[in-house]
Amino acid sequence: MQSSPIHGLLVLDKPAGLTSHDVVSLARRAAGERSIGHLGTLDPMATGVLPLLIGKWTRLAPFFSTADKHYTGTIRFGFSTDTFDVEGTPTSELKPLERSLEDLRVLAQRFQGTIDQVPPVFSAKKIGGVPAYKLARQGKPVEMKTARITIHSFKLEGAEGDTVRFSMRVSSGGYVRSVAHELGELAGCGAHLSSLRRVQAGPFGLSEAVTREQLIEAANVGTVRDLLLHPRTVLPEFPAVAADEPSLAKLRNGQAANLPEYSEAAMVKVFRGQTELAAIGRRIAGTLFQPHLNLL
Structure with a gap:
């Protein structure tokens, strides 16, 4: 437990398997501070940069609301899922990928620039004040509205079998899962996001991030404050x-x-x-x- 209130910004390298809310709960215990908020949700399967505002600094959140994000990851072609990622239930029959990497790169160009994107049904977007994923899990109809986003770059780096490595820079509010799903539709065989790592969120990168283990260790010895970014x-x-x-x-x-x-x-x-x-x-x-x- 820390000796005095902590106020500042901590960048965590979120491990797979934790929700963003799980990370906030972990940070609350480590810092001994109830007022903590994250800057940009990461799905449980995703890893990487998750900035956390602690204490009075939560009031600074509006200054980061439009920050771009940079991701790397993989897309598996052959079938789609209801969540648009590897954790979902398949929604199409297995079909081999018959497109070359160059063909896929041509298709990927359609996602460059400012586009209207339909968020995944299984997402935190709220409908009538309720997260869409909660309605979807209850089997209720969910109508998602399109959102205007900007994809600054979307590069297919290489392929191994039916899995393609990519990097993407996208504006706030953009869903990489939706791009993977729609690219699979264009390819004619379906696809889903099979891995995702956020390497940068606004000005914050992996070089500034600490691991869950480092945060727990700092909490044990009372040095969580030392993990915060310098305020200036x-x-x-x-x-x-x-x-x-x-x-x-x-x-x-x-x-x-x-x-x-x-x-x-x-x-x-x-x-x-x-x-x-x-x-x-x-x-x-x-x-x-x-x-x-x-x-x-």
Whole structure:
């Protein structure tokens, strides 16, 4: 158990078999903090980058809501499933893949750019306030609305038998499973996502991620705080500025304050000292900022 409240951002390398909610529960126990939220759901079969906001930092979630994601994984051709991935029930008869890798690459080009995508029925998308997957498991009809997403790149890297390796960069809200399913339909034999690893979420990559075992070990010795990203490296698009106590008091009370920040940035990160993120400030004019978000 940690000696004092923890506030910050932790990047976890999620193992297969855990839901994103399972990871949040693990982090709550490790940090001794109830207020924890993840930035972008990963399915249980998926592994990789899952950023977690802890404590007061959960208020920063809106700043990360549109972050792009980078994935690697494999697609197995030959049959489709109801979940569009390997954990689902087959929905088509086994049929051999008769397309070459080059043929599939040509088909994959149809998914480049901005497209309208239908999310999987077995997904966390809410319908009338209820996650779609819950309705689907109850056998209730589920009508999914299309969502506009952008696939920045979709590369088929190689093939072994009926399984193709790929990499994809996609905007927030995009489902790799749906692409795998639709590519299988175009190929004429069905397909599903057989493995998935998120290697980057916004600015956060695997190089910054810690494993479940590292988090548990840190919890045992009381060093979870040491696993957090340095506060000044988060939201790098916002300049960082240190404020004195009178200025912090003004911001905390919703008043504007003059800060020693001379760039033309519209938003800044305001710190007490070097590491305590106190607020996000919005520039009014010159060096005068009003509090956009208070963390004190």
